[in-house]
Amino acid sequence: xxxxxxxxxxxxxxxxxxxxxxxxxxxxxxxxxxxxxxxxxxxxxxxxxxxxxxxxxxxxxxxxxxxxxxxxxxxxxxxxxxxxxxxxxxxxxxxxxxxxxxxxxxxxxxxxxxxxxxxxxxxxxxxxxxxxxxxxxxxxxxxxxxxxxxxxxxxxxxxxxxxxxxxxxxxxxxxxxxxxxxxxxxxxxxxxxxxxxxxxxxxxxxxxxxxxxxxxxxxxxxxxxxxxxxxxxxxxxxxxxxxxxxxxxxxxxxxxxxxxxxxxxxxxxxxxxxxxxxxxxxxxxxxxxxxxxxxxxxxxxxxxxxxxxxxxxxxxxxxxxxxxxxxxxxxxxxxxxxxxxxxxxxxxxxxxxxxxxxxxxxxxxxxxxxxxxxxxxxx
Ligand SMILES: Cc1ncc(COP(=O)(O)O)c(C=O)c1O
Numbered sequence: 001x002x003x004x005x006x007x008x009x010x011x012x013x014x015x016x017x018x019x020x021x022x023x024x025x026x027x028x029x030x031x032x033x034x035x036x037x038x039x040x041x042x043x044x045x046x047x048x049x050x051x052x053x054x055x056x057x058x059x060x061x062x063x064x065x066x067x068x069x070x071x072x073x074x075x076x077x078x079x080x081x082x083x084x085x086x087x088x089x090x091x092x093x094x095x096x097x098x099x100x101x102x103x104x105x106x107x108x109x110x111x112x113x114x115x116x117x118x119x120x121x122x123x124x125x126x127x128x129x130x131x132x133x134x135x136x137x138x139x140x141x142x143x144x145x146x147x148x149x150x151x152x153x154x155x156x157x158x159x160x161x162x163x164x165x166x167x168x169x170x171x172x173x174x175x176x177x178x179x180x181x182x183x184x185x186x187x188x189x190x191x192x193x194x195x196x197x198x199x200x201x202x203x204x205x206x207x208x209x210x211x212x213x214x215x216x217x218x219x220x221x222x223x224x225x226x227x228x229x230x231x232x233x234x235x236x237x238x239x240x241x242x243x244x245x246x247x248x249x250x251x252x253x254x255x256x257x258x259x260x261x262x263x264x265x266x267x268x269x270x271x272x273x274x275x276x277x278x279x280x281x282x283x284x285x286x287x288x289x290x291x292x293x294x295x296x297x298x299x300x301x302x303x304x305x306x307x308x309x310x311x312x313x314x315x316x317x318x319x320x321x322x323x324x325x326x327x328x329x330x331x332x333x334x335x336x337x338x339x340x341x342x343x344x345x346x347x348x349x350x351x352x353x354x355x356x357x358x359x360x361x362x363x364x365x366x367x368x369x370x371x372x373x374x375x376x377x378x379x
Pocket of ligand 1: 018019020021022045046048049091117119120141152
């Protein structure tokens with residue numbers, strides 16, 4: 001485990017779980033949260049992230065964020081604080097930091113603990129300090145950043161809190177992840193991409209969903225929206241599997257500095273090529289050397305869904321994050337900004353394992369070329 005950045009992995013502060021949701025659940029238990037307690041959480045988030053709060057019967061209130069920067073609206077958070085608010089959830093989106101000075105000030109004033117969500121962030125800094133060291137609790141969904149079948153880390157920064165839980169000894173893998181193990185074996189056998197027939201029939205792959213339809217009103221029906229997913233409910237304290245531990249220790253042996261430099265290089269190249277393309281807006285066109293972005297987030301004025309499916313069909317790593325919860329969708333009038341993100345966002349992922357491949361240059365060049373071509377065709 002020592003291959004994680006030393007600023008975020010400290011043995012006495014960190015615990016490894018299967019998922020970020022397991023880490024969140026453990027943090028809530030450490031705080032003794034229960035029915036009647038309110039969690040303030042951003043409107044821009046996936047329904048599944050809320051699973052731990054829902055199984056603990058916590059009440060949710062949502063706060064605003066800027067749709068063009070994803071920056072949390074600290075004033076709106078302040079307005080929503082009352083005596084029942086027992087936790088504030090802050091996401092550092094895709095390697096980009098939130099305004100931690102203002103958030104920590106708020107934390108000091110109110111005494112309400114913060115859970116810092118780094119689900120899609122690893123190794124980025126804010127004013128020289130590593131993300132993951134700000135909240136009272138922080139977590140990382142390592143398996144989203146590194147090719148691993150599962151794996152997340154909870155870090156407790158505030159010595160006032162501790163974990164008093166008993167976790168089972170990690171197993172090689174767990175039933176909810178059998179598809180990932182199957183795919184791993186297939187890759188070892190030489191398949192870079194599994195044939196679609198296998199994905200559809202055996203693995204029952206789901207089509208990625210847009211948050212809201214881009215060119216008509218409404219949103220896709222989704223039978224698992226707001227469901228407590230079995231990969232989380234299998235064991236609320238599921239530990240990181242032994243296969244994932246092995247994958248992580250192997251993967252991060254690569255020189256992290258070189259990896260991060262290359263991620264930034266591809267990010268800047270993609271942004272350069274997208275600059276000036278009509279009806280596209282890159283959310284964070286400028287990055288500093290402190291940031292390790294996970295994707296280039298773009299707003300496309302129309303036809304986002306066609307572009308998403310066109311790029312997916314060509315096996316590119318693209319998503320339209322987030323899948324909103326029903327509760328957020330129901331409050332669309334209060335949060336009109338969910339329309340902007342929901343209809344227009346597209347994330348071109350820059351996954352570390354792609355960056356490390358010898359084919360990385362051509363992958364990212366053709367991703368941008370195909371993206372622009374599709375965008376122009378539909379626009
Ligand atoms: C911002 C954010 N936080 C937390 C989670 C939950 O992470 P995990 O899938 O590791 O439980 C997600 C899931 O996609 C997410 O997008």
